[in-house]
């Protein structure tokens with residue numbers, strides 16, 4: 001039977017834990033304590049010899065699990081291991097589980113005859129029950145060791161893999177690697193053979209990233225443990241699927257000039273990071289400086305708790321930024337904020353901070369700053385420029401935690417007039433909040449074309465020149481500046497002749513854009529004359545303007561969550577009415593499909609006071625389910641939409657429909673609102689169409705019944721894919737599974753389209769699949785009537801449709817449905833793409 005040792009500074013505490021644990025099992029049980037020291041004046045402490053003796057007293061080849069309280073208990077336990085003969089040491093495991101809960105869970109598992117690995121797993125998971133009951137995410141952060149136990153009883157399995165991703169293991173694949181490795185009990189280690197690096201832990205995002213893995217590099221991955229085979233197979237699958245990346249879509253839409261061209265007088269040279277010309281007054285952006293003082297703390301444990309609380313809040317903030325980002329720039333780009341979360345959960349970083357606080361009695365700010373600086377420096381010293389740039393993410397996350405520790409408010413970026421933003425640097429969390437109608441350009445003294453901020457700037461269409469000389473930081477706010485994001489040049493108070501040239505270039509650039517977009521204003525018609533409606537997915541008024549300029553023929557999905565997010569109370573009927581009207585006016589009689597509120601899942605609203613934390617938010621109280629349970633709240637939105645429908649071409653779309661009853665219940669509430677409006681003699685569109693999102697598998701299964709209830713369907717492949725494949729769309733660990741090109745998802749689309757057409761209603765698709773550059777033939781071939789995509793993707797989608805014929809598309813779709821994996825579908829599409 002596995003033996004347990006309790007190491008504590010306090011004898012009373014250790015004996016109490018032992019007593020409690022023994023209550024859980026019957027009969028004698030091998031549990032020993034090593035606690036306190038022989039000093040009557042100061043009995044609190046730990047002694048390595050005592051720990052050694054305790055281990056020896058319960059030792060068997062089944063193994064011994066050692067649980068420790070804190071600080072020197074860990075060191076004493078580590079020293080005790082040194083005293084053991086090597087053959088015994090291999091059977092002894094120091095475990096980071098919480099002392100009380102861990103001891104009880106471990107004793108129960110050991111008494112049940114579980115092996116040492118299972119006992120360790122039980123001890124580690126001991127806080128889960130408590131966390132679930134209290135409705136908190138996971139209060140436990142692994143701090144003592146990032147390593148899995150030394151599973152020396154298992155042979156080490158080894159695998160060599162070559163990385164084929166275009167950018168190697170950059171932030172997202174590295175995060176995916178770590179998340180996958182962490183799923184297994186086995187100890188995963190990895191090293192870059194091509195660069196002959198040291199071996200690092202596969203569960204540390206920073207260590208994996210620091211391996212500097214590029215395309216073509218060979219990695220040696222080892223796994224030691226009882227699930228080593230499965231772990232290596234899962235990692236191999238990641239490599240085989242290119243970490244779910246589609247390299248063909250990686251390049252930014254426009255070519256970016258990375259060359260620095262020599263300056264003529266008056267010019268500032270920088271890096272061309274996002275194309276376009278901007279001429280506007282300067283506004284400085286300076287996040288309030290965070291001043292850190294280093295001091296000695298008397299209660300390091302409390303200090304560690306303080307750091308953990310700040311990290312926990314930072315995780316919640318990043319989660320909120322992620323929600324906003326997925327609306328603004330799409331799930332794929334927003335995933336960079338997932339990498340931020342992994343930095344915060346990196347066991348190596350946390351362990352380093354823990355050691356500084358506990359061993360050196362350092363305050364949390366100083367400890368955190370020091371470890372973040374260390375990681376940042378390791379990134380900077382890499383030869384690889386792409387990985388060097390990941391330092392931005394580490395620094396951004398580091399600053400967020402520091403700001404929370406010192407209690408600084410986040411810096412505000414709200415501009416009153418259009419301007420060029422000048423800053424030392426722009427963190428991705430700052431960039432994501434920018435309004436392209438107010439921020440006409442970005443000029444920073446630090447940064448590069450492949451930083452996440454630059455990627456976000458390009459996605460938002462904001463011209464940017466990064467890495468110019470520090471003199472721009474001394475300019476007065478309001479100074480006129482010009483920049484050219486294509487050549488990477490900037491000018492302060494440009495001479496009239498330069499201004500003329502730039503204004504002409506801006507004009508030419510805008511004309512070129514207009515011309516490119518002009519084609520996008522033509523209907524999307526296939527070579528054999530079939531027209532497909534191409535609409536836009538929008539989440540703000542700004543998006544609608546961009547959508548129209550990009551050739552949208554209407555809005556296929558207005559995500560109304562943007563009205564509700566980032567506030568402390570729900571928007572009123574009048575506020576909503578004003579926004580819906582404003583959007584409809586921009587659309588100028590083009591159709592506007594307003595989706596009723598779809599909160600919950602990845603978009604929680606704090607002020608809705610749901611009152612509990614859901615174990616599975618995506619399977620929980622979201623979308624229509626929440627609205628039907630809050631009819632007054634729902635009616636406010638419906639009234640606002642109906643009022644706006646009086647003079648505009650509006651349709652209502654209900655999200656997350658799973659049953660016919662939900663549609664009927666929603667229509668009853670809608671009917672009540674219509675009656676109330678009629679009684680109040682308020683005009684609305686009596687023929688307003690009502691449709692549903694088809695994004696829950698049950699809705700596909702009963703699509704024929706649902707089609708009889710509504711005027712249209714719009715297939716939400718983002719959710720449909722996660723539910724069909726049973727993979728959380730925000731969980732990196734299952735990211736490769738959540739692939740809308742999987743034949744399982746494509747067959748669901750076919751079934752929905754057939755049901756809609758049989759019932760005589762139209763059917764669109766508004767998930768991100770519609771914007772996938774390769775997906776157009778399948779969607780056309782499956783018979784969709786409308787596609788709704790993010791505004792930036794419209795011209796390309798229209799072009800793809802114009803190159804196809806329905807006959808070809810149908811043939812491709814038929815073949816795609818017969819494939820046995822998303823990758824085979826992708827390969828088929830790549831072969832059949834018309835050049």
Ligand code: PEP
Pocket residue numbers: 557559598695715716717718719720766767768
């Ligand atoms: C979808 O699920 O495909 C969809 C378009 O809606 P959202 O991404 O807002 O959930």
Ligand code: MG
Pocket residue numbers: 655695716718719
């Ligand atoms: Mg959805």
